[in-house]
Amino acid sequence: MKRIVIGFITVGLAMLAAPASASTLSLAGNDEMYQVSCDGSHQRNQLTQVHLAEQTVTTIGTGEGAPGSACASQGALIASTGWFYYVDWANNDRLLRTDLETGSIEVIGILHEGGAGMDIDSLAVGPGEQVYAIRNHNLYNLNLDDASVSLATAIDPTGLSLGHLYGFAYDPSSKHYYVVDDEGDSLYKLNVETGHLTYVATNSDFWVGSMDFDSDGYMWFNGDDNGVYRVWPSQFGNSSKIRGSGDLDYLGDNIYSESLQILRDPIPAKDKDNEGLAYTGAADISWVLGFAGIAGLGAVALRRRAK
8 A cells, every 4th residue: 555755754763673883784795785765756766875884875877857756666686787677656657777887767668467557566586587576465477678567376365464565585595585564564485486475573663665685694674764774584573683774874865765675796797789768757658658647746755654
């Protein structure tokens, strides 16, 4: 369920567990952390790189820069190309991709199944750079070339009161997919072949808007405020084990995001000639017009939390 918040995201929403200092946080090896903003017309789809030691972010490119609201979904970073894919919830659920080097944005198209537009909750990339999308309690295969999806399996909520699964990521160290239920604040392992969920832990002190794993197997997430947080998956239920960055500052401004990804491998050289549709403010495919929506006005941040 979508929630519209008028005004800029306020700093430091109530987090019941006090985060440790930023100096205690670091990514594994040469891993790098990136986020795309969810700050309405304030910082529309702005790509940033997170510097944990300095407790700052660096903006890459200029985002979309056009009037209206924008909010990036939990994304999927393709290491072999350096593209960060995400869905802009506030603009007709378009699948976009952002270049990690330049911040340039390209529109793939409106997310759709059999030609019919659809909403999604989150994306995740796994082995072989297979990308999955979650919508409600269904898992889909996502085609990054044309934004089409096809059903992979239903996610089995038997005995659970599942809300939206906004947090969704693959941990290459354990070879498990994980999801976080935003209603029950619970972390689960997800079997993408069967849709079966295995309970891990519950933590009502933190709301997980998106997450990813570093090379050591730490789970990193963001959500209710402008910081990022780290924990071993098995310790998610223990707030004293969760370490936080505090607010990530950029020239006195805070960057709110629900789309966090970690680059675990160096970006190889790539040839972008004829590689997708350059961003012009709208996807240049005629059927997209049928899904045109009303853009948000002013400083609007689109939040997905249903609480």
